[in-house]
Amino acid sequence: MAFRSREMMKKIMKKIGGEKNLAPGVKESIQKCTPDSKVVMGRAHRGLYAGRHIQFGNRVSEDGGNKTRRTWKPNVQEKRLFSYILDRHIRVKVTTHALRCIDKAGGIDEYLLKTPYQKMDTEMGLFWKAKIEKMYEELGDMEVVFFSAEDEAKFEEGFKELKLAERGARREARRKMYGWSGKSEHVEEGRADIDGTDNEAARIGEGSSHSNIHEPLVANF
Incomplete structure (x- = not known):
């Protein structure tokens, strides 16, 4: 388990009051729902990054081969994505990799429904996924009436x-x-x-x- 997942589990256990208050098997199910990623940027919590975050490495000079630390940031774009269940556009910050995943899934709704919770490593993604799942569940319980x-x-x-x-x-x-x-x-x-x-x-x-x-x-x- 990554460092971020362990910290989230500590916070959850602290709010609950310890593992003694949990039923057997609940802790394992919570661990499956917690994101398992190494580094998550602060701004990534406000968008859909699809696993693309800051990468660290070295800059090597051509003459002497000197190494200096550097970072690579993902390509982030602000887009308006249409949601059929909400019947409106959602303005969200996404990476180009997330856009390709959304196009492959067939839309923002399908992408959020198909992506498991442990791979949805941002708070905004978890929020929209839970909201859209609930709306689709309510839509499934509705009765359909056909008119002449x-x-x-x-x-x-x-x-x-x-x-x-x-x-x-x-x-x-x-x-x-x-x-x-x-x-x-x-x-x-x-x-x-x-x-x-x-x-x-x-x-x-x-x-x-x-x-x-x-x-x-x-x-x-």
């Missing part, structure tokens, strides 16, 4: 009417907020009528002028 085509059409009409009512309420709220009134609408309608009559008069005038041009000229003696 007529009922679905009625539901669709009801949703359309609800949307229209919502749009009307928003329009009225905007009018009250910005001080709009019905007078401006009547003024605009009046202007439109006046413009329409002017256009008709102009058309009539143009037609009369064209007709006068094409009439034959008769000389008066």
Whole structure:
């Protein structure tokens, strides 16, 4: 067992009050659920790293072969991953290796469900895994009801009417907020009528002028 796993087990035993308060076999099951990794960064607790953490080594110079200690940090990206059970995007920090694992599993939900607890070595991963497992369990206990085509059409009409009512309420709220009134609408309608009559008069005038041009000229003696 790694150092981090031993420290977590010590904290759990301290909160419980010692191994004497545990039933036989419970300690082994808790050890299976605790992450077993060597080094976990502080920021790794707030993302999905899939086992990729800080690596330590030496930098060797080309001339004299001198060695100096150095570290390698993982390639971390901030992504928005869509969860079907939550029906929304989850903004999370992930490594490129974790992204490949998520794509291979078929999505963030499938990745969290398929990955065992001992390999989910970050606190955020454990939190999302437990939450999504609980939601899928509740979804499995729900009863499924199928509606006929007529009922679905009625539901669709009801949703359309609800949307229209919502749009009307928003329009009225905007009018009250910005001080709009019905007078401006009547003024605009009046202007439109006046413009329409002017256009008709102009058309009539143009037609009369064209007709006068094409009439034959008769000389008066």
